[in-house]
Amino acid sequence: MLNYSQSEENYIKAIYHLQADGETVTTNALAQELLTRPASVTDMMKKLKTKKLLNYQPYQGFRLNNEGKKVALGIIRRHRLWEYFLSEKLKFGWDEVHEIAEELEHVSSKKLVDKLDEYLGFPKFDPHGDPIPDMNGKIENYQQVSLVDLPLNTLAEVCHVSNQSTEMLDLLKHKNISIGTRLEIKQKFHFDSSVEIKIRQQHLVTISEQLAKNIFVRYGA
Amino acid sequence: MLNYSQSEENYIKAIYHLQADGETVTTNALAQELLTRPASVTDMMKKLKTKKLLNYQPYQGFRLNNEGKKVALGIIRRHRLWEYFLSEKLKFGWDEVHEIAEELEHVSSKKLVDKLDEYLGFPKFDPHGDPIPDMNGKIENYQQVSLVDLPLNTLAEVCHVSNQSTEMLDLLKHKNISIGTRLEIKQKFHFDSSVEIKIRQQHLVTISEQLAKNIFVRYGA
DNA sequence: ATAATATTTTAGCCAAATCTAAAAAAATAT
DNA sequence: ATATTTTTTTAGATTTGGCTAAAATATTAT
Structure with a gap:
């Protein structure tokens, strides 16, 4: 390259x-x-x-062409890994990371990028919820949907919440759900459209329709 | 600026x-x-x-002039903080960090540098033992001497090793000494010029003259 | 179908950072 | 003190990435 x-x-x-x-x-x-x-x-x-x-x-x-796309994915990988680093480790706000990552992305040592990836725990998404290409430039083809539209028994990852009111964030915190949380729907109740989900392969929690509408998740291709 | x-x-x-x-x-x-x-x-x-x-x-x-020195210290600060990050967090070898830091140092966001500094715990020396200027461009005025020239009972910090052969690094590792290790000489033996040092205010270790010559330490201004 | 408009390319110029070759100044040697 | 050598500067060219203005091509409207 x-x-x-x-x-x-x-x-x-x-x-x-x-x-x-x-x-x-x-x-x-x-x-x-x-x-x-x-x-x-x-x-x-x-x-x-x-x-x-x-x-x-x-x-x-x-x-x-294919070569051009490969180069582009390398640049995007660097950009998003740095965004993740800035947000997760240095505690920058999600609105501040883009500008700095624009500069960091041009440092092109492959070893640096791969070690950074490892240090960060091979994150799959940047702070804006965009997917991070892996070492081979592969981006998984994820679907992003509201929790109400997630099929039953499909493992997914929380990637976005559309309402950020204190009340809603309180509720999410209480239910121990945040960006990155893995979950799957075990049952849907048609009476009130509430759903019962299994969090982190462990405990079951019930989520109201209103809350589920505001939680967005990704799941495998 | x-x-x-x-x-x-x-x-x-x-x-x-x-x-x-x-x-x-x-x-x-x-x-x-x-x-x-x-x-x-x-x-x-x-x-x-x-x-x-x-x-x-x-x-x-x-x-x-003074303005030029201020600018230089800012660049050196960025360079050495990145070197510290690469070595300490990403586990790069001493010999690999310089080249990558040469690129990273040109990313000039002040907020980035200060947050990185904080994240790293405000380190005073980079992996080569060179001092890192603080936010105001201040560098402390340390004395740097070979371990053979360190006065008795004077607390010092390992800042540099002048021979980086595998054999020597093995020996240092065995004796649990690395850059940043605090130590003081408790006794000098004139027969073979070996020294007995106390590491981290704790255990005593004997160091040959040959090894001591290659270890450089700093002590208070 | 042709005129009017919009888009894209060409041609020529500029600034930053480099280079080579030659001229100028300083240092050194006889 | 003068000639030789070394160092530094000047002059002019090159490359990269940008610009404006004008020409070429494509699109749209009548």
Whole structure:
């Protein structure tokens, strides 16, 4: 794996995000994303084409090829691992981590990244709930749904709560549920739409419909 | 405090180290240190002069002024804190941390550095035994001497070992001595110049002259 | 289908940080 | 004290990543 400049890395990452929904990325869209000018984008696309990271024909937009995607996933891995570190270890707020991770992500020692990953306990999601690619660039294809939509007996992980009122957080704390908690639904009661869940493979807890609606979870592909 | 480019920071740091012994730094010396050409050094010196970080008259060499030293200490603080992190938390070897810290040191968020410092427990020395400047750029004025020159009954801290052979590190490990270990000499034996030291205010250990020569310690100002 | 509009590319310029080669200044040796 | 050598600076070129203005191409509207 070659080394790329910070500027190249920022372009690669931006293209990866913009092409996520299967479309080709346009010059203007990328210029807007990176707060630069279309002419600069064209220049960089020529360069990245000669480096065989993307497909590009003049006026036709562009998409990363497999090599380009691999590079992008490496950058995203570094970014999200640092975000996790900043949030979990250094106690930064979730709103502060992105900006600093933008700088840290360009330090490209593979050994550093893999050791950091290990030190953090191989986290699967960053503080925003986005998945962290593993050493091989693999991202699992998770589904994110409200707890009311989680199928019975399917192991899932809490990744987000949509209401952050003190009352709700109190209740979650009381029930010992937080981001990252693993759980599965053992029974659904149609009378009041409440659900009975098993937390951490251990104790059973009942959750009201109102609470379940506000808890979001991920489960395997 | 303004922001400086990576290149500027590398020059500032190098000048700081070279001028440590009170002399003016020459163009050639700096070029050699930075693996660059004298002409490039001259160009950068002109720039740093206009930024008021150093004194420079053509053909006269240069020294950082107070502002330049402050900037240098900030960079060195970041470098050494990251080295400590890599060694202490990520379990990198002493010999691996420098290169990675060279990159990490350029991430300049003050809040990041101060929180990292706090997370690490405000360490005073990096893994090589060099002192880490505090938030205000203060470095304590320690004496650094070989263990053979440490006065009797004077509490000191291991800060450096000058021979890093596997054999020596094995021996140190066996005797349970590492960077940061506090010790004092209780007795010197003139027959073979061995010394008996008390480690961590606890057990007594005997150290050969050969080993003692290679262990460097610091003691109070 | 063609005119008007929007997008993208080209051409040429700029700044930072490097380089080489040559000139200038300082240090050293005879 | 002058010639030689070493050090430093200047002058001019290169590379990377950016810019503006104008030309080329594509899209949209009539």
